[in-house]
Amino acid sequence: MLPVITLVCLCLPAPFVSTASFDASAAQRRAAFANVGAPVTNVSLPVLDGISSLTPNTTFVIPNASSSVESAGAFDYRQALRLPWQYLKAERLGKLPADNGIPWRADSFLDDPVPNGLADAGDFLVCNFPLGQSLTLLGLSLVEFGEGYAAAGATADALDALRWGLDFLVASRVSDTETVVQVGNSGTSHSFWLPAEQADRAEGARPAYKVSPSVPGSDVQGAMAGALAVGSIVYSDEDDAYSRHLLANARDLYALATSFPGTYNSVQDAAAIYPSSGFQDDLAFAGALLHLKTNESHYLSDAQRYYGQAGELSTYGFSWDTKNAGAALYLGLLLPQPAAQPYLQAVSSYLDSFKDGKNGVTLTPKGFSFLSKWSSLRYSLSAATIGSIYAKRVPSDPSTHHFQCWVQRQVDIVLGSNAGFSYLIGFGSKYPQQPHNRGSSCKGPTGVCGFDTFNSAAPNPNTLIGAMVGGPDANDAYKDIRNNFEQNEPSIDGITSLLSPLAYTASSSIQC
Numbered sequence: 292m293l294p295v296i297t298l299v300c301l302c303l304p305a306p307f308v309s310t311a312s313f314d315a316s317a318a319q320r321r322a323a324f325a326n327v328g329a330p331v332t333n334v335s336l337p338v339l340d341g342i343s344s345l346t347p348n349t350t351f352v353i354p355n356a357s358s359s360v361e362s363a364g365a366f367d368y369r370q371a372l373r374l375p376w377q378y379l380k381a382e383r384l385g386k387l388p389a390d391n392g393i394p395w396r397a398d399s400f401l402d403d404p405v406p407n408g409l410a411d412a413g414d415f416l417v418c419n420f421p422l423g424q425s426l427t428l429l430g431l432s433l434v435e436f437g438e439g440y441a442a443a444g445a446t447a448d449a450l451d452a453l454r455w456g457l458d459f460l461v462a463s464r465v466s467d468t469e470t471v472v473q474v475g476n477s478g479t480s481h482s483f484w485l486p487a488e489q490a491d492r493a494e495g496a497r498p499a500y501k502v503s504p505s506v507p508g509s510d511v512q513g514a515m516a517g518a519l520a521v522g523s524i525v526y527s528d529e530d531d532a533y534s535r536h537l538l539a540n541a542r543d544l545y546a547l548a549t550s551f552p553g554t555y556n557s558v559q560d561a562a563a564i565y566p567s568s569g570f571q572d573d574l575a576f577a578g579a580l581l582h583l584k585t586n587e588s589h590y591l592s593d594a595q596r597y598y599g600q601a602g603e604l605s606t607y608g609f610s611w612d613t614k615n616a617g618a619a620l621y622l623g624l625l626l627p628q629p630a631a632q633p634y635l636q637a638v639s640s641y642l643d644s645f646k647d648g649k650n651g652v653t654l655t656p657k658g659f660s661f662l663s664k665w666s667s668l669r670y671s672l673s674a675a676t677i678g679s680i681y682a683k684r685v686p687s688d689p690s691t692h693h694f695q696c697w698v699q700r701q702v703d704i705v706l707g708s709n710a711g712f713s714y715l716i717g718f719g720s721k722y723p724q725q726p727h728n729r730g731s732s733c734k735g736p737t738g739v740c741g742f743d744t745f746n747s748a749a750p751n752p753n754t755l756i757g758a759m760v761g762g763p764d765a766n767d768a769y770k771d772i773r774n775n776f777e778q779n780e781p782s783i784d785g786i787t788s789l790l791s792p793l794a795y796t797a798s799s800s801i802q803c
C-alpha cells in the first residue's frame with residue numbers, strides 16, 4: 292500500500308535532483324501511509340433486496356441530450372461536467388487531432404515507442420497502471436450516469452476522451468504476450484521543466500518498460516483489461532466493431548494476467564512511480580467487469596476467488612493501486628442474493644467510514660473526508676464514485692440517503708463550498724493559479740521555460756481548464772503554490788475520480 296503520485300523529484304530544481312532525494316521522498320511517502328487504510332468495521336445490514344437491475348450482457352445505449360432531469364444543490368454541476376475534457380486534451384502526447392482545441396499545445400513525443408499517450412500528471416510519463424484505473428472510472432461514469440452526461444451535453448467529449456486512452460492501451464500490446472506498462476524514464480523526465488513540445492527533444496529516445504510471461508504484471512494488465520471491458524460496454528451500441536475489438540483485447544490481457552501471476556514491481560522504474568501493493572484486487576475488479584460485459588460465469592467465480600485472496604477491505608480500498616472496493620461493489624451488484632449480501636455489507640461499511648470519519652478517515656470542519664495528504668481529493672472522490680453507484684443501485688440500504696448527501700458534499704467541496712474557492716480549474720471565479728503542471732506553467736510550445744519558471748511566483752500563463760488539483764489538508768487548508776506537489780498537482784486519476792460523483796449529482800434531485 293504505497294499510494295500517491297510520487298512525482299516528487301520533478302518538483303525540485305535540477306541541481307537538487309539526485310537519487311538520494313528521490314529515495315528519501317519515497318520513504319516519506321511510505322511512512323505517510325503507515326496509519327491509513329485501516330480495515331473497515333462491519334456494520335450489520337438487513338438482507339438487502341430491491342437492488343436495481345445491473346444486468347450483464349446487455350447493450351449500453353447512450354442517452355440522448357435532455358434537460359428533463361432536474362438537479363438540486365448549490366452549484367451548476369452540469370457546467371462543471373463540461374470542463375474535465377479540456378484537461379484530458381491538454382494531457383495528450385503524440386499527434387494531436389486538428390480540432391484538439393488547446394491553443395497552447397502542439398504535437399510532441401512523436402517518436403515514442405508507443406505513441407499518442409496521455410501524461411499521468413504534471414510531467415510526461417505515460418503510466419498504464421493508473422491510466423487503466425482512470426479509464427475504468429471514466430467508462431463506468433458513462434455506463435452508470437449517462438443521463439447526467441446527456442443533461443450536461445458532455446457525452447461526445449467524454450467518448451472522445453475515453454477512446455484516446457483506450458486506443459493507447461490497445462497499442463501498448465506490442466506482441467501477443469508483451470505489454471508496455473510505462474513510456475518514459477522518471478529520472479530523465481523529472482530533470483527538465485519544459486513543455487511537452489520541447490521535453491521530447493530534451494529527453495531523447497524514450498524507453499518502453501514491458502511485462503511479459505517472464506516479467507509478471509497481473510496488476511497493470513488487470514487494470515487495463517478492466518478499462519477495456521468497460522470501454523466495450525460503452526461502445527456496444529454506438530460502434531459494435533470497436534466494442535468487439537476492445538473486448539478481445541480485454542480478454543487477452545486478463546488471460547495473460549491470470550496465467551502469469553505477480554505484481555509488476557520488478558519493473559523498477561514503473562514501481563518507483565506507481566508501486567503496486569498486490570494484484571489480486573486488480574484481477575477481482577477486472578473479472579467482475581468482464582462478467583458485466585459478457586455474462587460468462589467463469590469471470591464471476593474468478594472475481595470472487597481473487598477478492599477472497601486480496602485481503603480485508605480497508606478505507607484505502609479504491610485508488611489507482613487498490614481496487615477491492617470496486618470489486619466488492621460489482622460482486623454485490625452482479626451476484627444474486629444471498630451471495631451478494633457480504634459484498635454489499637462491505638461496501639456499506641466502507642462508505643460509512645468515509646461518511647463518519649472512521650478507520651483512518653478524518654472528517655474536516657468543512658465536511659471533507661480526508662484520508663491522505665497526497666492529493667487528498669482523489670481518495671474522497673474515488674470513495675464517492677463507489678458511493679454514487681451504490682446509492683443509485685442499492686436504494687434499499689437504510690444509509691443510502693446519507694451516502695447520497697455525503698457524495699454531494701464531497702463534490703461541493705471541490706466546486707467551492709470551501710470559501711468559494713474551486714479546486715476544479717476554470718469553475719467559478721476563484722480557482723488555482725499555479726497548478727503543478729509543466730505545460731500550463733510554461734509559455735507554450737516555443738517559449739523559454741525551465742526551473743526558473745517553476746520557481747517563479749507568477750500565475751501559470753496557460754489556464755489548465757478542467758484540471759482538479761490535489762486538494763486540501765485535514766484542516767481544510769490549501770496552498771496554491773507550484774512546488775506544493777502534495778496539494779497542487781492535477782492528475783488523470785484525480786479528475787476521473789470526480790466524474791461519477793459529479794454526473795450523479797448533476798442528474799439527481801437529492802434533497803440534503
Ligand SMILES: *[C@@H]1O[C@H](CO)[C@@H](O)[C@H](O)[C@H]1NC(C)=O
Nearest residue numbers: 330331332333334603633637
Ligand atoms: C467482517 O465480516 C466478515 C464476514 O462476516 C468477517 O470475515 C470479517 O472478519 C469481519 N471484519 C471485521 C473487521 O470485523
Ligand SMILES: *[C@@H]1O[C@H](CO)[C@@H](O)[C@H](O)[C@H]1NC(C)=O
Nearest residue numbers: 346347348349585586587588
Ligand atoms: C446470463 O447467464 C445466465 C446463465 O449463466 C443466464 O441464465 C442469463 O439469462 C444470462 N443473462 C443474459 C442477460 O444474457
Ligand SMILES: *[C@@H]1O[C@H](CO)[C@@H](O)[C@H](O)[C@H]1NC(C)=O
Nearest residue numbers: 351352353354355356357528
Ligand atoms: C435518440 O434520438 C434518436 C433520434 O432522435 C432516436 O432514434 C433514438 O431512439 C434516441 N435514443 C434514445 C436512447 O432515446
Ligand SMILES: *[C@@H]1O[C@H](CO)[C@@H](O)[C@H](O)[C@H]1NC(C)=O
Nearest residue numbers: 347348349350585586587588
Ligand atoms: C449474451 O447475449 C447474447 C445475445 O445478445 C447471447 O447470444 C449470448 O449467449 C449471451 N451470453 C451469455 C454468456 O449469456
